[in-house]
Amino acid sequence: MINTIEIVLWAIILFSAIMVVHAREVFNSALYMALLFIATAGLFILLDAEFVAVVQTLIYAGAVTVILLFAIMLTKREEGKDMLRTDINPLKVISIILFALAIIPLAGTSKILLIKKGIYGSxxxxxxxxxxxxxxHFELIAILLLVTLISSVYLARRD
Structure with missing residues (x-):
């Protein structure tokens, strides 16, 4: 059952990573990136690292995606030529085949060290x-975040 869930999560990660690059709209690309972060958190849950999964969800799927979506919505969109090319290039096909040939021998050979539950990710x-x-380091980051917060409030009030 765990292997099935892991395969589904990897399929979601692969699909969303491809769609981040190939989505026509930047907004949709950001949503696919949020899906990628959530699926990655699911892998952390399968690895018994629940705390890392929660941090992944809150910081990446939550905060980073929201900041990216705000940046997308607040920037002006200029009309230009479409940069996405859908033609099939022989170099793309060769690259995919070489990548598959490099990955196939590695399938099923992972030697993951088993760590006692409760020590890792606690x-x-x-x-x-x-x-x-x-x-x-923690205090310096807290001061840096405080300065960033005060600066953003100052810049927002000035406009």
Missing amino acids: PYIIASELFERYVL
Whole structure:
């Protein structure tokens, strides 16, 4: 059952990654990217890294996608020629065939190290490392985010 879910998630990731590049509208491309982030979070759940999956969903599928969508909606769209080419180039076909030939021998040969559950991806372990070993880095990032917030409020009020 897990293998079926994993295959479905990989298919969603592959499909959405291709559609991010080939979507005609930039807005649709951003939505496909959000789908890619959510499917990646699903893979983290299968790897028993629930905390990493939640962070992936909140930061990437949530915040990054929303910021990207705002940037798309707030920029002016100029009419221009269509940059997407749909013709079949022999170099594209050769590249896909060579990629498949390179990947096929690697299928089924992954040697993933099994890590004891509860050690990897545990919120307690991550928090203790963050607030003990990297406390200075954490504080500097907090100050940087505060300066960014104040600057964005100032720029929004000025306009």
